[in-house]
Amino acid sequence: MATPIALTENFGILPQVSEGVFTAPLRRPAHLAEDWVEAAQRQYSPDDHAIWDALYARQTDILPGRACSAFMTGLEKLRLDRGGVPEFARLSAELGALTGWSVVPVPMLIPDHVFFWHLANRRFPAGNFIRTRASFDYIEEPDVFHDVFGHVPMLTDPVFADYMQEYGRAGWKAMRYNRLKALGALYWYTVEFGLIQEAEGLRIYGAGILSGPQEAVFALDGQSPNRIMLNVDRVMRTDYVISDLQPTYFVIDSFADLYHQTVERDFDRLYRSLAPGFTYANAALIDVDDVLHRGTQEYHLRGGRPSGARPT
Ligand SMILES: [Fe+2]
Numbered sequence: 001m002a003t004p005i006a007l008t009e010n011f012g013i014l015p016q017v018s019e020g021v022f023t024a025p026l027r028r029p030a031h032l033a034e035d036w037v038e039a040a041q042r043q044y045s046p047d048d049h050a051i052w053d054a055l056y057a058r059q060t061d062i063l064p065g066r067a068c069s070a071f072m073t074g075l076e077k078l079r080l081d082r083g084g085v086p087e088f089a090r091l092s093a094e095l096g097a098l099t100g101w102s103v104v105p106v107p108m109l110i111p112d113h114v115f116f117w118h119l120a121n122r123r124f125p126a127g128n129f130i131r132t133r134a135s136f137d138y139i140e141e142p143d144v145f146h147d148v149f150g151h152v153p154m155l156t157d158p159v160f161a162d163y164m165q166e167y168g169r170a171g172w173k174a175m176r177y178n179r180l181k182a183l184g185a186l187y188w189y190t191v192e193f194g195l196i197q198e199a200e201g202l203r204i205y206g207a208g209i210l211s212g213p214q215e216a217v218f219a220l221d222g223q224s225p226n227r228i229m230l231n232v233d234r235v236m237r238t239d240y241v242i243s244d245l246q247p248t249y250f251v252i253d254s255f256a257d258l259y260h261q262t263v264e265r266d267f268d269r270l271y272r273s274l275a276p277g278f279t280y281a282n283a284a285l286i287d288v289d290d291v292l293h294r295g296t297q298e299y300h301l302r303g304g305r306p307s308g309a310r311p312t
Contacts, residue, residue, distance in 0.1 A: 009172050011120040015113050021178045022276075023112045036114050038105040038128050041088050048130050049084030055136070055145045055211075056081065062216050068196050068203035070160060070255070071210060074153025085130060085144055095152065099161040103152060109141060112171065112180050119168025122161070124151060137213060140243060150207030151191070159255040160205070164191070166263040177271035182236040185278070189235045190258060195219060195227065195251045202227070202251065202292075218245050218311040224299040225249055226283065229290035232261050233270060239278040244305045247283035247297055 014034055017023055028036060044052075060081070064072065078094055080086060092102035104118065105128035118125050126147035131139045139146070155161050167187065174183040192208035193215075202220055209215045219225065222245075230250040241247065252258045280286060283297050302309035 011117070011169055011172070014117050015172060015175065017111075017113045017175060021175050021180065023175075023180055024109070026109065026111050029107060032107070034114070035118075036106050036110040036125070038107060041105045042128050044085045044130065051130055051133065051136070052085045052145060053083060056149065058213055059149065059211065059216075062213060063204075063210065065200075066204055066216050066220055067210055068198060068205045070157040071153050071205060074156035077156050078153060080149060080153070086148055088126070091148070091152065095155060098156050099158055101155045101161055101164075103148065112184070113175060116168045116171025116175075119164055120171070121168075122165055124155060124164075126152070146207065146211040150211035154191075154205060154207070157255060159259055163255060163259050163262065166259070167191070170262070170267065173267050173271065177268075177274075178276070179271045179274055181276070181278070182271070182274050185236050185238055185240060186232065186262065188240045189238070189248075189250045190230070190252070190262075193219070193240075193246050193249060194230075194258075195249050196255075197251055197253055205252075205255075214311055215245050218299075219249050222299070222311060223296050224312055225293075225297075226285055226291065226295040227251055227293040228285070229253075229292065230258070230261065231288060231290070232265065234280070234286065234288060236270065236274065237279040238284075239280065239282045241282055245299065245311055247295065247300050251292060 028034075032038070060075075075081075077098065078091065088103045088105060095101045095103065101122045101124060103124050103126050106125040107128050110125055115125060124147070127141070127143045129143055130145060131143045155164065170183060171180075174180050191206065193206040196203050196205050204210055204216060204219060209219050225246060226248040228248060228250055230252050235250055238248070283295070283300060285291060285294065299309050299311050
């Protein structure tokens with residue numbers, strides 16, 4: 001049983017991680033303060049801006065009828081089609097007027113506790129670099145295209161914007177119980193790879209899907225992956241794939257439903273009952289699942305991305 005570690009819950013102050021808490025060991029570059037925020041946004045070259053434009057054109061070709069309405073509305077509201085990598089100062093001013101969020105540049109993946117602290121204060125940390133043409137289709141480290149195109153439009157939706165802040169605040173409790181892995185799985189299966197049931201059918205709200213070309217089709221139409229209604233207790237016990245398409249996607253009814261399932265529940269009880277590692281494999285179906293589609297898992301059985309298997 002997990003025993004909580006004392007930690008002050010003042011969301012304005014950067015939390016210090018106790019020694020026993022497992023988190024990714026990231027070394028802070030010498031030029032950055034404890035908030036990991038860069039002093040200024042990078043000066044992008046004309047080629048960098050052209051890469052943004054090409055990625056933007058490709059995704060906006062694929063996403064109508066696949067992305068959720070909140071994302072498509074957010075894209076329009078923020079006018080991310082003005083050409084080139086958006087300027088964060090302008091983006092923050094416009095987003096701030098809508099939901100009080102801002103976007104701050106960070107050099108790379110940042111430690112969990114710093115990430116939670118920014119989210120809890122309605123700041124979204126976004127990569128201060130863009131992929132090269134050599135890694136046009138796939139990158140592991142989130143760049144400015146993934147972060148701004150994939151995540152920021154969703155922050156114009158008031159309920160989702162509140163969910164993201166509450167997710168950040170939930171980080172304090174997860175650190176107290178040393179259960180960051182479980183909270184990370186919740187983020188993965190909602191904010192990064194979540195699907196939502198809309199009146200017209202299944203749609204995407206996860207940034208990991210919205211910012212890549214292949215997964216938008218695979219997640220919605222593929223026969224391989226499972227599609228299951230979101231159950232927070234189950235998701236927080238489920239392992240996930242970082243470097244390939246997901247074997248399982250979780251579906252919500254609405255952002256209000258997501259908010260209720262997560263924010264308005266007793267995570268203390270949940271954390272006390274969780275094992276330190278994951279209980280369920282990423283492709284598993286279990287008794288409690290409300291299954292929308294039972295995946296064949298053919299893509300992963302054929303070896304997934306390393307084998308060159310066709311997503312199907
Ligand atoms: Fe992301």
